[in-house]
Amino acid sequence: MQVQNSQSCDIDTIFEFYDLAIAHQKKVFNKHWQGFSLELVSQEVSENRQYKILVDGVVACVFAVTFNDKLIWGNRDRDSIYIHRIVTHPNFRGYAFVKEIIKWAKGYASKHAIKYIRMDTWADNEKLLHYYTSCGFNYVGLVTLTETExxxxxxxxxxxxxxxxEL
Known part of the structure; x- marks a missing residue:
């Protein structure tokens, strides 16, 4: 298993994964992603903030990171790596990629003086709430977004x- 930066040649694969995730979200939950812009994903790739996990050379999971998330985290937005849009290909469910991403993020954080690994999800997604805490995340609160631009x-x-x- 390898975590690598996504490249521009991976963009079609990333969008295929997003489409798979949206279809899955529609089956199992009452909310789903509304799609993402090519500009956003291209920028993440060019800034080395879009990643892929390879299993035997095959892309099995994708995720993105950012280092500021003020609209979501408010005055706590500091010294953090924020993980977004984790998508596992259906053929690789059960591989516990969130735990692998946490290991990777801890290594990244130690090299870059980062103190927190952070994530968010819909407040009413009980299944994910339990899963993230079982992976080692602490629940730190609820936020209702007023500004989303x-x-x-x-x-x-x-x-x-x-x-x-907290690291």
Whole structure:
């Protein structure tokens, strides 16, 4: 298993994964992502903030990171790596990629003086809330977004549960 930066040649694969995730979200939950812009994903790739996990050379999971998330985290937005849009290909479910991403993020954080690994999800997604805490995240609160300009469309009018690992 390897975590690598995604390259521009991976963009079609990333969007295929997003489409698979949206279809899955529609089956198992009452909310789903509203899609993402090519500009956003291209920028993440060019800034080395879009990643892939390879299993035997095959892309099995994708995720993105950012280092500021003020609209979601407010005055706590500091010294953090924020993990977003984790998508596992259906053929690789059960590989515990969130735990692998946490290991990777801990290594990244130690090299870059980062104190927190953070994530968010819909406040009413009980299954994910339990899963993230079982992976080592601490639940640190709820936020209702009032300003969403610059965030993907699915953030409009929602409440989020916030999670972090303090390093």
């Amino acid at each position: 610059g965030l993907p469309k699915h953030y409009e009018g929602i409440s989020l549960s916030l999670f972090e690992i």
